[in-house]
Amino acid sequence: MSIFRKKLKGGPNVSQRIQSEHTWRLEKEGSFTAGERVTAVAYDPLLQVFACGFANGELHLYGSAPVHFAFHIPDYDGQGITHIQIASTSKRLICLDGVRKMVVWSLDGKLEDKPLAVTSFSDGIAFVGVSPVHSHAFIPHSDGTVHLYDLSRLCQSPSKVVPSPEVSEEVIMDLISSPNNADFIVVATYGSIYLWQFTAHQSPRTFILPDGDLLRPVCLAFHPKESIFAAGLMDGRIAFWSLEDSVPLWVTTISELIGEVLDPGAAPKEREPVFKLSWSSLSMGTQLTILGGQPAGRRLITLEFAGTPFSETDQLVSKSSITYDDFDTENIKDFVVAECILALKDDGSVIPILSPSSTTTDDPIPSQVTHSLYVPYELRRPIFLGQATTCSLEQLRQILPDLGDFNSKLIANGGVSYPHLSKDGPDPRLAKYDTPLILIALNEDGIIHFDDISSRLWIESEPLKCPYPNPLFNLSIDLKRILDEPLLWATLEDASYNTVQDITFIPEALELYVLFKTGQLLLWKYVDQLPKKDTTVNSDEHLMDLSTLMKQPQSFNPQFLFSSKKGKCLAFATCEIGFAALAYQGSSVYVLDMRGPRVMSHQHLRQSEGDDIVKMHFTICHPEPKAPERLYLLVHHASGAVSILMIRKEASIWTIDRKVEEIPSRKSLPHPVSCLLVDILTGEELKASAKAFESMFSEKVDDKNAKLSFEGSFYRVTVSDSAVRCDTGLTGKNIKTVEVGGALKAGLITVNASSALALFRTGGILTILSLPNLETIASFQEKAFTDSSMFTAQVMTSSGDISIQLDRNLEIWSTLSSPRVVKPDISIPLNPSAPLSQGGLISWLLGSHPMTGEEFDNLVAGPNRPPAPSVSPPQSSSHKGNELQDAIAATEERGHLIATLGDKADELGFAAEGMAAQAQKLATKAQTKKRRFGF
Numbered sequence: 015m016s017i018f019r020k021k022l023k024g025g026p027n028v029s030q031r032i033q034s035e036h037t038w039r040l041e042k043e044g045s046f047t048a049g050e051r052v053t054a055v056a057y058d059p060l061l062q063v064f065a066c067g068f069a070n071g072e073l074h075l076y077g078s079a080p081v082h083f084a085f086h087i088p089d090y091d092g093q094g095i096t097h098i099q100i101a102s103t104s105k106r107l108i109c110l111d112g113v114r115k116m117v118v119w120s121l122d123g124k125l126e127d128k129p130l131a132v133t134s135f136s137d138g139i140a141f142v143g144v145s146p147v148h149s150h151a152f153i154p155h156s157d158g159t160v161h162l163y164d165l166s167r168l169c170q171s172p173s174k175v176v177p178s179p180e181v182s183e184e185v186i187m188d189l190i191s192s193p194n195n196a197d198f199i200v201v202a203t204y205g206s207i208y209l210w211q212f213t214a215h216q217s218p219r220t221f222i223l224p225d226g227d228l229l230r231p232v233c234l235a236f237h238p239k240e241s242i243f244a245a246g247l248m249d250g251r252i253a254f255w256s257l258e259d260s261v262p263l264w265v266t267t268i269s270e271l272i273g274e275v276l277d278p279g280a281a282p283k284e285r286e287p288v289f290k291l292s293w294s295s296l297s298m299g300t301q302l303t304i305l306g307g308q309p310a311g312r313r314l315i316t317l318e319f320a321g322t323p324f325s326e327t328d329q330l331v332s333k334s335s336i337t338y339d340d341f342d343t344e345n346i347k348d349f350v351v352a353e354c355i356l357a358l359k360d361d362g363s364v365i366p367i368l369s370p371s372s373t374t375t376d377d378p379i380p381s382q383v384t385h386s387l388y389v390p391y392e393l394r395r396p397i398f399l400g401q402a403t404t405c406s407l408e409q410l411r412q413i414l415p416d417l418g419d420f421n422s423k424l425i426a427n428g429g430v431s432y433p434h435l436s437k438d439g440p441d442p443r444l445a446k447y448d449t450p451l452i453l454i455a456l457n458e459d460g461i462i463h464f465d466d467i468s469s470r471l472w473i474e475s476e477p478l479k480c481p482y483p484n485p486l487f488n489l490s491i492d493l494k495r496i497l498d499e500p501l502l503w504a505t506l507e508d509a510s511y512n513t514v515q516d517i518t519f520i521p522e523a524l525e526l527y528v529l530f531k532t533g534q535l536l537l538w539k540y541v542d543q544l545p546k547k548d549t550t551v552n553s554d555e556h557l558m559d560l561s562t563l564m565k566q567p568q569s570f571n572p573q574f575l576f577s578s579k580k581g582k583c584l585a586f587a588t589c590e591i592g593f594a595a596l597a598y599q600g601s602s603v604y605v606l607d608m609r610g611p612r613v614m615s616h617q618h619l620r621q622s623e624g625d626d627i628v629k630m631h632f633t634i635c636h637p638e639p640k641a642p643e644r645l646y647l648l649v650h651h652a653s654g655a656v657s658i659l660m661i662r663k664e665a666s667i668w669t670i671d672r673k674v675e676e677i678p679s680r681k682s683l684p685h686p687v688s689c690l691l692v693d694i695l696t697g698e699e700l701k702a703s704a705k706a707f708e709s710m711f712s713e714k715v716d717d718k719n720a721k722l723s724f725e726g727s728f729y730r731v732t733v734s735d736s737a738v739r740c741d742t743g744l745t746g747k748n749i750k751t752v753e754v755g756g757a758l759k760a761g762l763i764t765v766n767a768s769s770a771l772a773l774f775r776t777g778g779i780l781t782i783l784s785l786p787n788l789e790t791i792a793s794f795q796e797k798a799f800t801d802s803s804m805f806t807a808q809v810m811t812s813s814g815d816i817s818i819q820l821d822r823n824l825e826i827w828s829t830l831s832s833p834r835v836v837k838p839d840i841s842i843p844l845n846p847s848a849p850l851s852q853g854g855l856i857s858w859l860l861g862s863h864p865m866t867g868e869e870f871d872n873l874v875a876g877p878n879r880p881p882a883p884s885v886s887p888p889q890s891s892s893h894k895g896n897e898l899q900d901a902i903a904a905t906e907e908r909g910h911l912i913a914t915l916g917d918k919a920d921e922l923g924f925a926a927e928g929m930a931a932q933a934q935k936l937a938t939k940a941q942t943k944k945r946r947f948g949f
Contacts, residue, residue: 343365
């Protein structure tokens with residue numbers, strides 16, 4: 015009888031299971047930020063991880079595909095991360111916040127966003143130097159001294175570098191520690207270069223240029239295997255010295271190194287300073303990467319030395335042993351050499367660059383990499399438009415790329431990631447069945463990226479193998495490429511990525527619509543295999559065939575361009591069964607059938623002057639009780655009136671019925687922002703879905719269907735900027751109307767056969783209303799939600815989550831109180847395949863014993879060095895991978911103990927039986943004696 019009582023109120027309560035306020039919450043589940051300005055980069059070859067410091071005070075660490083962790087500077091004041099270092103020996107991450115604060119994090123065990131130490135300096139610190147062989151950091155001060163900081167003990171050591179008086183007040187430009195002998199460092203000041211020896215606590219040598227030339231060093235780099243270093247100079251020259259001699263082995267320029275032919279009659283070109291050097295090992299020789307030193311542009315060049323020079327100048331300067339790669343990318347601020355070169359540009363962007371020596375292609379020209387390398391999401395260009403959408407696991411598997419050897423696409427390979435398992439979290443066996451999520455973003459480089467952001471990526475394997483987000487390389491769409499086609503110049507002369515009005519992805523049909531502000535529409539369709547014969551679009555003045563422009567299997571290919579020449583599109587609607595509709599000024603509506611494709615209808619639905627179309631959507635529903643389902647296009651006007659266009663099939667051709675039904679404005683709300691049709695029993699939104707499409711063709715009406723006993727089989731919910739209204743059916747009675755101010759957008763949250771209406775309102779307010787009575791269940795206010803971002807909000811009904819675009823980033827927010835899969839546990843073990851240098855050939859020839867890192871730490875820390883911290887580091891996440899084995903081992907151990915106890919119990923049992931038998935014998939003897947002797 016309860017259902018009939020609800021019938022008198024208008025229909026069943028489809029929010030009954032989720033009507034408790036405690037069911038709801040508003041909490042951010044994830045943020046996908048792209049395009050934040052990078053201010054500093056670092057790479058460590060032993061840990062095989064790289065770090066990027068961002069202008070917002072975050073420091074992100076990257077390694078292998080699933081390894082990504084964000085650190086946050088405490089009390090960040092906006093000065094910017096100016097410098098980053100990774101100390102592999104002590105497993106520390108160091109950054110300078112501005113020039114007066116140093117922050118140190120631990121990379122030992124499970125990563126945690128908790129700084130180990132924050133140190134302030136009274137004078138400015140430009141950089142920090144570290145060594146791969148010991149646990150001390152070199153901190154140069156403005157007075158020319160270099161202080162040492164013990165990274166393992168997190169305190170300053172008593173030793174320091176005190177240069178000679180003639181260079182003590184000079185600004186330190188750079189310093190490097192010898193990879194072969196920890197006892198030596200080379201320091202470059204504004205006007206000199208000197209060698210410092212810690213055991214002697216003095217400078218045994220100062221390096222000079224021949225003929226007394228003025229020395230203005232900028233940067234230094236040690237040969238990876240020998241006791242030779244290079245210095246980049248202010249005048250663009252590069253000088254090479256051995257540690258054993260003050261006179262350089264060679265002073266040269268890039269032009270001389272690459273054998274550039276100069277015009278003897280031309281004036282010499284002024285060269286830029288050499289801003290940075292990096293000397294790394296190759297399988298056959300070494301590679302010197304140089305920033306600057308050329309006429310202009312701050313470009314990169316790599317020099318590969320085929321031999322192993324160490325003492326003979328002829329071998330070092332042999333031009334036949336040098337090959338080079340000159341890169342066109344300009345305005346580079348900094349770089350690091352990892353699996354490729356990561357170049358930091360002046361605008362704060364980071365680009366990966368591959369040289370021919372690191373690729374297997376025959377292209378001799380080095381190139382900036384966009385698709386062949388896995389670039390972390392944060393390092394992409396800023397998001398112009400972004401959205402997240404759900405899809406089925408079957409659809410996701412259909413479009414997943416065959417990545418092949420994914421490791422070859424990585425910039426770094428260090429670290430390991432394990433699923434985070436906790437008692438309060440969800441059951442991982444069930445979490446892997448969560449609805450997949452796809453993130454679609456048009457970035458400012460004109461590329462539409464697709465990424466898998468499903469929670470199952472965090473629990474799918476152990477250890478984890480997929481990155482998060484997981485880029486779907488094969489689906490990327492280069493929008494700039496298609497817009498540059500001469501065929502489209504006349505039609506899309508004003509179109510570019512920043513004129514894109516909307517992007518709509520239809521997972522069921524694997525179609526992507528790109529709508530421009532100029533009113534044109536581009537359709538891209540996923541093609542698994544290329545057709546054997548070309549198919550052309552039906553001849554139509556509004557459609558242009560693009561299917562021949564690009565043919566690539568397992569990717570999106572352009573299909574057609576629709577252009578009405580009527581200006582900006584006012585409303586756009588799509589569905590998963592192959593129809594689309596566009597509305598323009600003057601209530602002009604075009605309906606497209608993708609099966610041709612063809613323009614199946616063009617109508618003017620003018621209600622009155624200025625009554626423009628504001629919303630449209632397709633639906634399959636029962637127009638009235640006990641009537642068969644039909645396919646409709648609902649067109650909403652600014653006055654509140656609704657035009658109902660029925661789409662039907664005649665002789666295998668889809669057409670629009672000539673008779674246009676109408677819902678008068680008095681039965682709706684003016685200026686609607688959303689309109690939803692909600693099933694009266696299941697609470698699901700009635701869309702033009704494939705399932706409903708199949709049901710519609712069954713041509714059967716179940717008279718016993720409970721929902722058809724009501725006045726309408728669904729609720730029609732209309733949301734305007736000032737009110738919300740709920741009616742039964744298309745033209746049924748009004749159930750309730752409530753005043754709700756500032757509504758910008760609305761969506762339906764459907765969970766466990768229950769639904770509620772989500773209103774996105776001005777002031778960052780999210781209000782949850784019940785259906786059909788429109789009672790407020792919960793209301794939240796989030797200051798981060800701006801009015802403009804509320805227009806981008808998308809409700810993902812199958813998960814109860816919402817996606818919203820905030821400036822450059824897209825965020826996922828949860829609205830329901832339920833346990834979620836959280837970020838994995840990450841640890842950074844030392845790479846055992848990267849041995850430390852044990853000394854160069856010069857040291858061996860001279861018979862000198864190189865100082866080890868441990869000897870150096872003990873020397874400079876002094877006798878009063880604090881003991882090593884007794885507090886054990888956080889448990890490594892790698893232990894999680896062995897929890898099952900540990901549990902099994904513990905069970906076996908307990909089994910052995912139980913067996914041992916059982917054996918001992920058996921022995922005690924036998925002993926007890928023997929003692930009982932002996933006691934019985936003694937008792938019998940005593941009784942016999944008593945009877946015999948009478949006592």
